[in-house]
Structure formats: C-alpha cells, structure tokens
Amino acid sequence: MQKIIFYAGIFLLTLISKGMAQENSFEGRAKLISKRIDSIVKAEKEALKEQVYVIDKNLEDGIINKSEAMNLKQKAADESAKAIEEKVSLEQQKLEILIQDKINGLVQYDTVKKRSGTTIIIGSSSDSISDVTEINLGSFKIYNGEKEKIRRKSKRTTSQFVFAGGLNNLITEGEDFENSDFRVWGSHFYEWGLTYNTRIFQNNNLLHTKYGFSVMYNNLRPTENRYFVKNGAQTELQTGAVDFNESRIRNVYLVAPLHLEFDFTPKKTNKEGNTYFRTHESLRLGVGGYGGVRIKTKQILKYEIDDTKIKDKQKGDFNMSNYIYGLSAYIGYRQTSIYVKYDLNPVFKNNAVDQNNISLGVRFDFN
Structure with a gap:
C-alpha cells in the first residue's frame, strides 16, 4: 500500500507541474504569426459584413438602387481583399524571415x-x-x-486512469462524526482503476456513461487506543492493554463503478470545418453507484514493549460483509473533482447496530 501511495504521489506531482512552451522557439513564433493572420482575416471579414449590411439597409430604404448597391458591394469586397492581402503579406514576410533564421540555425525547434x-x-x-x-x-x-x-481524443469512447483519495468514516445510527468511534482526520480511503467513457448521443456531448473497474481501500483508525476484536458473530472495539502507536483496520474491495456523467465541454471545429467532441475539458458532474466484492481485511497494530517496536498484522474476515454496493457522485472541472461515496450495505454482517461506510475526497480522471 505504501508503494501505491508513493507512486500515486509522484504521478500527481507530475500532473500538477506545468510548463510553458518557449515563445522564442520556431514553433512558438510561427504560431503567433498564424494567429495574427487569422485575426486579420477575421477582422476584415467582419468589417465587410458591416458594410454590406449598411448597403442593404440603404437599398431597402430607397436611398440607392439595386445597381448602385451591387457596385458598392463589389467595391467594398475589393477593398477588403486588398487590405487582407497587404496585411497578410507583411506577416508572410515575417514568416519567411523566421524560416530563413531557422535554416541559418538562429532559431531552434523545441x-x-x-x-x-x-x-x-x-x-x-x-x-x-x-x-x-x-x-x-x-x-x-x-x-x-x-x-x-x-x-x-474525439472518439465516442475514451479511457481514463482514475485515482481518488480522502477521508473515510462510518455512519452509525444515533451518532455524529464528533462522537465517532474513528478518527475523522486519521481515517482515509484510496481508490485507483481504469474507466471507459462513452458518449451516449452521436452529435451531442452532454451525456456520457462512465464504467470500469477499481480497487478500493477503506481505512479506519479507532479512537481511545482501541482495536477490533472478533467475538463470535459480532465484531467489537476493545481498549488495548498497551499503548498503540498505530491501530488501523483496512478493507480492500474490487468494484465496478457505473456513472451517468454530464460533461459540459463544448463541441469543437477543426480547420476543415468538421465538428468533433472532446471530454474532460470543462465542468463535469457524475452520479451513479458501484458494486463489488471484498478482497481482504487486515488489522495493523503497532506498539512498543521494553523499547522493542512491534508490528502486529492480523488477517481475517472480522465478520465484514463479503459484498459491497453503494451510491457515488462527483463534480469538478476538467480532470479534478470532489468525490463522495456511500455504502448502502453495512460494513459488518451481524452487528447489532448497522454501520455504513462513507467517504469524501478528491478524484482525478486522467483522460
């Protein structure tokens, strides 16, 4: 588990680190010239559109006749084309100079x-x-x-690596988190897995189904120096005879999550005018649930006796439910979301009072 957390931490730091392309590189300068050319053409087209509108309005009001309107439109189009040609020509000269500098080794490609x-x-x-x-x-x-x-990236079905982590606890009837048997800030969950995201409609990007497999780790750290003891069909918390440096129980599950995802990433258009869709580039909301099986349960106790450090690992079922199913939801922007999940089935099969696991944390969908 420590290795998983270590690699996941490195992975997250890698994602968070952001670099910017050097603006003085060949590619960066060429892109700036291209953007200026696009802006010139767009501005001139908008200006021509406004002139044509005024001419049509004058024609409609009887200020000019149809022949005069056609002549004025032709003149405006010619002037607009000439302006575009002159302005674009200047940018093309800059591009030629840039290319020559590239040939001469004065500009390096990244x-x-x-x-x-x-x-x-x-x-x-x-x-x-x-x-x-x-x-x-x-x-x-x-x-x-x-x-x-x-x-x-614009396929109807895409894949994502998912990692989530945060706080974990149990909801017990008649109790609140302030009186919880488990440390609020010391109990955590982790989840990692692979999901697939399929756009439901051919020409609309709003609704998606998100499905896959995940491995889920739910950790609980009891308060007041206690640990779990299996007493027949019941599992109870008892106070330890020694002072624990660590008292933690961990359940590991293999689950299959299924969500209906609302992705507000707008459609895009390429240079040829064709429409395509992306995901995970805007606000996202997912609602759904999960179901799976418990893989293993382990209790870890750490303490010292006569300056000797002892680590006790206890494996067993601890009367835990063998299956898990619940509800989950997330909301966020791009790849990062706030994530909440709640088990509908109780953690323990036969305890007198049902306790249900609840988790709140951060989720990353690396598209």
Whole structure:
C-alpha cells in the first residue's frame, strides 16, 4: 500500500507541474504569426459584413438602387481583399524571415517542451508540427501527430486512469462524526482503476456513461487506543492493554463503478470545418453507484514493549460483509473533482447496530 501511495504521489506531482512552451522557439513564433493572420482575416471579414449590411439597409430604404448597391458591394469586397492581402503579406514576410533564421540555425525547434500537465514533444528540426510525437505523462498516452491526437481524443469512447483519495468514516445510527468511534482526520480511503467513457448521443456531448473497474481501500483508525476484536458473530472495539502507536483496520474491495456523467465541454471545429467532441475539458458532474466484492481485511497494530517496536498484522474476515454496493457522485472541472461515496450495505454482517461506510475526497480522471 505504501508503494501505491508513493507512486500515486509522484504521478500527481507530475500532473500538477506545468510548463510553458518557449515563445522564442520556431514553433512558438510561427504560431503567433498564424494567429495574427487569422485575426486579420477575421477582422476584415467582419468589417465587410458591416458594410454590406449598411448597403442593404440603404437599398431597402430607397436611398440607392439595386445597381448602385451591387457596385458598392463589389467595391467594398475589393477593398477588403486588398487590405487582407497587404496585411497578410507583411506577416508572410515575417514568416519567411523566421524560416530563413531557422535554416541559418538562429532559431531552434523545441525537441522537448511542456504543456498543460506534463507533455513531452519529440521531433527533429526538420519535422513539421503534425509529424512530431507527443507523450502525455498525465494520461499515459502517446500521439503520433496532431491528427491522430484529435482523432483519438474525439472518439465516442475514451479511457481514463482514475485515482481518488480522502477521508473515510462510518455512519452509525444515533451518532455524529464528533462522537465517532474513528478518527475523522486519521481515517482515509484510496481508490485507483481504469474507466471507459462513452458518449451516449452521436452529435451531442452532454451525456456520457462512465464504467470500469477499481480497487478500493477503506481505512479506519479507532479512537481511545482501541482495536477490533472478533467475538463470535459480532465484531467489537476493545481498549488495548498497551499503548498503540498505530491501530488501523483496512478493507480492500474490487468494484465496478457505473456513472451517468454530464460533461459540459463544448463541441469543437477543426480547420476543415468538421465538428468533433472532446471530454474532460470543462465542468463535469457524475452520479451513479458501484458494486463489488471484498478482497481482504487486515488489522495493523503497532506498539512498543521494553523499547522493542512491534508490528502486529492480523488477517481475517472480522465478520465484514463479503459484498459491497453503494451510491457515488462527483463534480469538478476538467480532470479534478470532489468525490463522495456511500455504502448502502453495512460494513459488518451481524452487528447489532448497522454501520455504513462513507467517504469524501478528491478524484482525478486522467483522460
């Protein structure tokens, strides 16, 4: 478990670290020129559109006739085309200079750079942007060029690595968390697994089904130096004869979660005018549940006797329920969500008072 937490921590730190591409690189400067050209064309088209609107309004009001309107539109179109040509020509000259600087070795292409999250771009100085290889460490995916990246990320079904963690406790009838038998800040849960996300409608990105498999760890740390004791069909908390440095019981489950996910990522349009869809790039809300089986239960006790450190591991069922099922929901932005889950079945099979597990934490869906 410690190794899993260690690797998961490294994984999260890798995701959180963000780099920015160098603006003075060949790719960065070329993109800026491209954006300026797009802005020029867009601005001139909007200006022409406004002129045509005024001409049509004058024609409708009888200020000019149809022939004059056509002449004015043609003149406006010619002037707009000339303006675009002159302004774009200046940007093209800058691009030619940039390319020449590249040939002369004055500008270097970024063979390795970072984007949102941690992304490695690999390519030689002769590669075009569409030919480079992108390695996304956050999602463990490799894309060979921009076209493949768009195609794979806009598939109707995509996959995600899921990691979640946070606080864990039991809801006992007639008690609240302030009087809980378990440490509120000391009891935790962890979950990791693989999910698939399928868009329900062909041409609408709002509704998705999210399903897969996860391994879930629910840890409970009793208060007041107590530990769990199996007493026949009952499982009770008893005070230890020694002072525990650690008293913890852990249940491990294999579960199959199923959620209806609302993804508010807007549709996108490529350069050819084709519409495609992405996921995990905006607000997301998931509601659903899970069901599974208990894999194992282990109680860990740590204490000292005569300066000798002792670690006692006790494996058994502790009268725990063999199956688990419950409700869960999450809400968040992009890959990060607030996550809550509640077991509908009691933790212990035969205890006099039912106790149900509840968890609250943070969830990451690495798309």
